[in-house]
Amino acid sequence: MSLAALALAAYVSLPAGHIASVLARDSDREPASVAAFALRERPVTRAEFAAFLQEHPEWQAERAPQAFASAGYLQAEGAPDAPQTAVSWFAAQAYCESEGARLPTWLEWEYAAAADATRPDARSDPRWLATILGWYARPANTPLPAVGGAPNVYGVRDLHGLVWEWVDDFNSLLVNSDSRSAEDPDRLKFCGAGALDLQDRQNYAVLMRIALLASLSAADSTASLGFRCAKEISR
Numbered sequence: 001m002s003l004a005a006l007a008l009a010a011y012v013s014l015p016a017g018h019i020a021s022v023l024a025r026d027s028d029r030e031p032a033s034v035a036a037f038a039l040r041e042r043p044v045t046r047a048e049f050a051a052f053l054q055e056h057p058e059w060q061a062e063r064a065p066q067a068f069a070s071a072g073y074l075q076a077e078g079a080p081d082a083p084q085t086a087v088s089w090f091a092a093q094a095y096c097e098s099e100g101a102r103l104p105t106w107l108e109w110e111y112a113a114a115a116d117a118t119r120p121d122a123r124s125d126p127r128w129l130a131t132i133l134g135w136y137a138r139p140a141n142t143p144l145p146a147v148g149g150a151p152n153v154y155g156v157r158d159l160h161g162l163v164w165e166w167v168d169d170f171n172s173l174l175v176n177s178d179s180r181s182a183e184d185p186d187r188l189k190f191c192g193a194g195a196l197d198l199q200d201r202q203n204y205a206v207l208m209r210i211a212l213l214a215s216l217s218a219a220d221s222t223a224s225l226g227f228r229c230a231k232e233i234s235r
Contacts, residue, residue, distance in 0.1 A: 096229035
């Protein structure tokens with residue numbers, strides 16, 4: 001099955017807006033601006049990624065260079081309609097490019113993920129936060145369900161409760177404006193101290209995503225880490 005044989009991936013448009021990001025420092029409390037963009041309705045599935053591998057065999061597990069795909073790459077099993085996991089940032093980005101897209105930025109992902117079924121920002125609702133945290137109670141060895149959960153107010157599905165997701169700027173999420181550069185291998189030793197400046201600390205589910213992403217390199221992959229793509233909206 002080729003990519004052309006699969007149904008075209010659905011993207012939904014999100015309007016421009018602002019978000020009080022959990023990454024805002026104590027010295028920077030102004031909401032961040034987010035330009036209008038389009039986001040994949042659902043995470044990329046195993047069937048979709050398998051079709052991509054047929055057309056781009058250089059990304060198959062036995063061919064991808066170790067610099068772009070470390071141990072564990074594509075070593076997760078699941079049903080065809082389950083989200084593709086165990087994929088590196090490099091491979092996820094390559095897939096998105098095959099759809100004329102890219103990985104979303106953290107702010108874009110956070111902006112979309114703040115919504116529930118009726119509100120663009122439900123993060124102040126304790127019941128909504130508790131529902132998201134319920135995901136952590138699921139045993140790690142439980143097979144991943146199919147994509148296609150209930151949509152949020154924008155029509156985006158599965159932002160919570162299914163898999164972690166790559167973002168384009170994952171490696172700069174916990175970088176402080178001090179003497180350490182983004183390339184400094186010691187910066188992860190200080191991520192706990194950096195997190196003290198984060199806003200909305202009760203949003204544990206989102207902060208856990210930041211901690212995971214900030215601990216990875218672009219060649220890494222895990223059995224619970226998937227991705228979706230984003231597109232620019234022509235003005």
